[in-house]
Amino acid sequence: MQINEYGKPNSPIVLIQPVDDHDLSWIEIEAGWIKEYAGMDFRLLTVKTDDWFSDLTPWSAPAAYGDLAFGDGAQKTLEEILKLPGEPEKQYIIGGYSLAGLFALWAGCQTDAFAGVAAASPSVWYPGFSQYMECHPMKAQYVCLSLGNREEKTRNPIMATVGDRIREIHASLKSQGIDCCLEWNEGNHFRDPDLRTARAFARVMKEVNRFIVS
Numbered sequence: 771m772q773i774n775e776y777g778k779p780n781s782p783i784v785l786i787q788p789v790d791d792h793d794l795s796w797i798e799i800e801a802g803w804i805k806e807y808a809g810m811d812f813r814l815l816t817v818k819t820d821d822w823f824s825d826l827t828p829w830s831a832p833a834a835y836g837d838l839a840f841g842d843g844a845q846k847t848l849e850e851i852l853k854l855p856g857e858p859e860k861q862y863i864i865g866g867y868s869l870a871g872l873f874a875l876w877a878g879c880q881t882d883a884f885a886g887v888a889a890a891s892p893s894v895w896y897p898g899f900s901q902y903m904e905c906h907p908m909k910a911q912y913v914c915l916s917l918g919n920r921e922e923k924t925r926n927p928i929m930a931t932v933g934d935r936i937r938e939i940h941a942s943l944k945s946q947g948i949d950c951c952l953e954w955n956e957g958n959h960f961r962d963p964d965l966r967t968a969r970a971f972a973r974v975m976k977e978v979n980r981f982i983v984s
Contacts, residue, residue: 803968886912886974
């Protein structure tokens with residue numbers, strides 16, 4: 771997996787974001803928005819996936835659109851991410867958009883390596899995912915969820931469940947005592963991914979920073 775780095779190398783806050791080629795086309799714009807929204811320095815590590823439809827999903831599932839089925843490569847991806855240099859005095863936040871947001875939520879249930887999770891328009895319509903999260907407590911301290919207000923209005927019957935699923939996950943996280951927000955954005959799934967991801971990261975960064983300075 772290809773790792774790219776943005777921001778300040780010595781920042782106490784490190785963001786980790788799985789990406790594909792499309793994400794990389796606007797990642798520098800996203801980094802600028804994170805800086806503006808958060809008002810603080812950060813180090814951003816992007817992890818380029820080899821197979822977006824397999825590397826980020828924890829179990830196999832039939833195709834939800836087109837003819838590309840989903841794989842079960844999330845565990846391998848997480849193992850590779852956890853090999854990145856870890857410094858105990860720094861705070862790590864994992865996040866991303868769409869399937870990367872789904873992966874970030876799943877990863878937050880697997881390990882306490884991440885102080886926070888930034889899940890922007892996560893693909894929580896994924897079969898069995900909300901039920902999985904009900905049975906596997908979140909280990910991160912802070913979670914930001916976001917969704918476009920038209921994402922659940924799609925004609926795709928599987929993806930149309932995304933609104934109900936994200937509300938369920940938000941309620942479940944709150945019941946666990948996790949500091950969790952749910953932000954609603956204008957538009958469908960494809961609108962402003964850079965802005966949505968940046969806002970989600972910034973929300974979590976501000977919470978994590980309070981812990982650092984306290």
